[in-house]
Amino acid sequence: MVVIGDIHGRFHRVREWIAALESARGRSASLVLAVGDVEAFLTADDHRRKAAKRAMPAEFADYVSGRCAFERPLHFIGGNNEDFEALHAIPDGGLVAPNLHFLGRVGAQSISGFDVAWLSGIYAPRYVDKPLLPPTTPDACRQAGYFRHDEVRALDGVASADIVLTHEWPRGLASRAPAASRGIHKDFRAFHTPWIGNQVSRSLVERMRPRWLFCGHSHVPFATVLRHADGTETRIACLDQASRADGAVFWTEWRDGRAVLAGWGTSGEACWREGQPWDERRTPHAGVASKTPQPHRAGTPSEPMSRPDVSQRTSSVQQRTRRDADTSGPHSTRRVPPITGTHSTAAAREAPRADEPAIAHELERKAAGGER
Numbered sequence: 001m002v003v004i005g006d007i008h009g010r011f012h013r014v015r016e017w018i019a020a021l022e023s024a025r026g027r028s029a030s031l032v033l034a035v036g037d038v039e040a041f042l043t044a045d046d047h048r049r050k051a052a053k054r055a056m057p058a059e060f061a062d063y064v065s066g067r068c069a070f071e072r073p074l075h076f077i078g079g080n081n082e083d084f085e086a087l088h089a090i091p092d093g094g095l096v097a098p099n100l101h102f103l104g105r106v107g108a109q110s111i112s113g114f115d116v117a118w119l120s121g122i123y124a125p126r127y128v129d130k131p132l133l134p135p136t137t138p139d140a141c142r143q144a145g146y147f148r149h150d151e152v153r154a155l156d157g158v159a160s161a162d163i164v165l166t167h168e169w170p171r172g173l174a175s176r177a178p179a180a181s182r183g184i185h186k187d188f189r190a191f192h193t194p195w196i197g198n199q200v201s202r203s204l205v206e207r208m209r210p211r212w213l214f215c216g217h218s219h220v221p222f223a224t225v226l227r228h229a230d231g232t233e234t235r236i237a238c239l240d241q242a243s244r245a246d247g248a249v250f251w252t253e254w255r256d257g258r259a260v261l262a263g264w265g266t267s268g269e270a271c272w273r274e275g276q277p278w279d280e281r282r283t284p285h286a287g288v289a290s291k292t293p294q295p296h297r298a299g300t301p302s303e304p305m306s307r308p309d310v311s312q313r314t315s316s317v318q319q320r321t322r323r324d325a326d327t328s329g330p331h332s333t334r335r336v337p338p339i340t341g342t343h344s345t346a347a348a349r350e351a352p353r354a355d356e357p358a359i360a361h362e363l364e365r366k367a368a369g370g371e372r
């Protein structure tokens with residue numbers, strides 16, 4: 001299982017990272033998940049006008065046109081920065097390009113043998129009880145990035161999950177006291193912003209007690225744990241944005257229904273194995289505070305920790321009909337071109353090669369056999 005942090009339109013490198021990790025581990029991923037702020041703008045023009053990372057090339061258009069394709073399904077939830085005009089038409093999920101599957105605004109589903117539950121978007125108190133409007137104005141698009149209480153209630157009947165995905169952190173994760181009680185005294189970046197997170201996600205994770213929770217939004221890689229009253233625990237990995245793989249890629253390997261290995265980045269090196277505690281010590285290096293405080297670097301957009309990035313500077317938003325969804329489904333084994341073996345940026349951007357069925361067959365085998 002591979003989880004990707006806020007992609008913000010940088011799909012090419014994410015493909016390279018997944019391929020590099022698979023190569024390093026010597027096996028292919030059964031399940032690839034992304035925690036929102038994917039920014040899959042269907043057209044280059046939409047990307048240039050509306051993306052949070054507008055300066056980045058409009059890579060997603062290559063996946064819509066078929067110039068590039070993900071090797072296996074990537075299932076993503078929504079963040080507060082998305083192509084909400086496109087996603088509005090598919091609140092319960094759908095393909096936005098071959099193998100790129102929006103899970104939906106909120107829901108639960110068994111995917112590749114894992115029970116996955118998710119909550120897209122972030123908490124905005126002024127809007128959480130307001131109706132979700134069609135994304136016909138910049139304001140309505142921005143507000144589409146906030147979840148609503150009546151949406152969250154869709155999970156009331158879901159008692160448990162193996163995996164929970166939320167875009168925004170659960171409230172109260174970044175606290176020195178629990179870490180100190182575990183004998184951990186390192187200065188983590190997350191400790192500098194203890195107010196981040198929302199109570200709705202926190203309540204969800206406490207009620208569902210998933211084995212793992214993955215989230216993004218804050219662009220700070222962080223590992224921690226929530227211990228529940230019944231003795232179970234939820235291992236948490238908060239992912240960085242896709243600027244560096246170290247904190248933006250997280251993987252787990254499963255055997256007999258249990259996670260047995262986990263790691264960050266693409267090296268394949270595990271930072272945890274079954275039997276070891278999962279806690280702040282599993283935070284990758286990028287999540288540890290540096291000795292000297294870093295000023296904000298020019299040209300490095302950083303989302304406010306306390307408030308969502310709600311920048312939406314375009315004055316006109318054009319209504320657009322949804323492009324026809326690919327009919328092959330999220331678990332498609334349709335053959336997509338592989339990345340060439342070098343995992344280099346140049347190689348990944350080359351025109352796709354001929355079909356390579358081996359990966360698709362492997363995926364199909366795992367999906368059918370329930371190996372996890």
Ligand SMILES: [Mn+2]
Nearest residue numbers: 037079080217
């Ligand atoms: Mn976000």
